[in-house]
Amino acid sequence: MTGTAEARYDIRDIGLAELGRQRIAWAAREMPVLRLIRERFQGERPLEGVRIVACVHVTTETANLAYTLRAGGAETAICASNPLSTQDDVAAALVADGFSVYAVKGEDHDTYYRHIHQALDHRPHIVIDDGADVVSTLHRDRRELLEQVLGSTEETTTGVIRLRAMAQDDVLAFPVIAVNDADTKHLFDNRYGTGQSTIDAILRATNILLAGKTVVVAGYGWCGRGIAMRARGMGARVIVTEVNPIRALEALMDGYLVMSMREAAPLGDLFITATGNLHVIDREHFPLMKDGAILCNAGHFNVEINLEALAELAAGGRRQLRPLVEEYRLAPDRAIVVLADGRLVNLAAAEGHPASVMDMSFANQALACAYLVANHRKLEATVYPVPEEIDREVARLKLASMGIAIDELTEEQETYLRSWQHGT
Template identity: 65%
Template sequence: MVVSELAEAGERRIEWAARSMPVLQAIAARFGQDRPLDGLRIAASLHVTAETAVLMGALRAGGAEIALAASNPLSTQDDVAAALGGYGIAVHARAGVDRATYYRHIHEALDISPNIVLDDGCDLVNILHTERLELLEGVAGGCEETTTGIIRLRQMAAEGALRFPVVAVNDTRTKRMFDNRYGTGQSTLDGIMRATNILLAGRTVVVAGFGYCGRGVAERARGLGARVIVTEIDPVKALDASLQGYDVRPMELAALAGDVFVTVTGNRDVIRGEHLAVMKDGAILANAGHFDVEIDVRALEEMARDVRFGIRPNTDEYVLADGRRLLLLAEGRLVNLTAAEGHPAAVMDMSFSAQALAVARLAAEAARLSPGVYDVPADIDVEVARLKLAAAGIAIDSLTDEQEDYLHSWRLGS
């Protein structure tokens, strides 16, 4: 496909996504009038998808100059990247690049000398603090989109290494509920089913991690008729899963029973060699965590006597010495963005609306903030939820004056 045709296809994909993103479009219209980002340079490392393109359009409407790199080498939609170039956004991303090219693209995005950075996984912020130190003084602040990135940022902050304020967009109530739970739950199973065409009903699905994302995967799998086993390291989350009716086991026991395994923890080596060694013939391995470290792919490679790459799109079959076959999806990378299209646009409408408003708030207030990880201001979270309800035509109650007085007085009782 020639570049012009690719860009046209990308424009159609972006237009389709925008139909389901009314909140972000309303914010873009407001930004176009108020221009809160005039003169700012933004470097972003995000999944280059149609939904991200709508966010880039909103920030561009606010006056920002933008350079965008991918946050995962397998999630880039090349048609969207081509279309964004026509919108005046510098895109440094291509689907399927190797690790060296992936990091080179992030460096190229940073060459814009950003004032604000947007990250999904903390790779861009990490490079700023380790390899592009000369740019740090010009960075006023940033936003982080995902749990994995926030884990890394909080560790940086605890060690005194983080040099500017970063807003943890992932930790808003709206994102945890809408994006992590409902978005990850649906899109992860979508990716698994596209890659394998299996029937989940009657299968045993092992979900590693019962945070907001893991809960969403478990709910959707159970809703499709699967038996669900949850593995956890957190006693409170494990108890929650048990009280919700899930079978809770350590991975060493779950590995014996599972037909489909989904890791969604933000940690490494969740599925290791000792687990692979006891899995059923035909077991399916999928990762829904940000980085490709949750399944020990190197151990799987060492155990295999043969590998049939691409036995189906985004599915590789590893044949072990005893003849058992284990199916690895999306090379162990994000299955929902590699084997499917990621979250539905209606989901990303919430996350990216909070992101856009957080960027505008940072532009106005970053100079007053010390380096560290900050929650999204509560009023932004509430505004996004109200705008989403309004777009859906849903009305809610409001407090009466008497109710307001009651909630703000300690003297009133029964």
């Protein structure tokens, strides 16, 4: 696992590099945990000679992860995990700093997968995935590379679902660490990051006033919780739709209206999907919606809104109203508006999660990569949680960076918690 390849790339404009560097440096100010890990990596070099392929949203926060991996000794090639999420100035800065990057904002489907294959040409030992597209491509089309892959990490709920299905079918060829499932990831990134960045993207794209609007949030997982919380905080009435009775009950007791999508369709002014599933807003729902209803998606893939069915229903055609805002006219007096072509709205129409919350997610990524390199021989080809010691270390470092101290158990308390003799 040695050797450094010359940087290769396919990006929009290398001339944007200086702007990208400025924005990366701004994000770094909000990522103290990753900075501490980078300093540790510079001394320990746990990734010396390791080739990493990172299929990620190419953002300022991701760039800081890339620099941390390099500090640990890794050679990292980067491709986009979503056709609309790349920040072209960041891609340029990374190339200027010697990384191989294959990512252009707005790339089409064929280019997206060509970029994945170009990244895989770097013959990775470790894969950092965001939606499992690289891992699935490896198993489907690039099986000659599987033998040298030590393991992978996965950033998203959607990706973890796909990877667990692969493990269940006994086709997964190497161990995967589900970074998404770390407490210091999903409790903060998914809830507070998605909540804030989704609302931010909707407002940037449309400039609508949320106060007084009825917002329908499909899915009450951690992402849906965050979106519902922020929409209510902006003065909206919030309806939650769910298929899980426990989550539906939780949403009800958190103070939201809960109903089926069919019931919610005539009521909503703004619909936000966050389920990770297919056709959550479907053909049957569009005719029920009011004129001007706005639809967007905060899930990983652009399948949650059935856009093919909507296009078939749009007898009056389609037109662009603003950047990333498209109108589907169902009748002369009624239209439905879709944001960002149904793709991940917070990254297509805004900048994604704030750096402060990505600090913890990417700290988990960096430490999980080092863990895989050190322990891959002990691991089976299945999906593992982030080791608890990594999760707790990330939380400890984050608290320390914020100047917050917490209590520690005394020896007496630890003994009590291990005992069974004490009673009433």
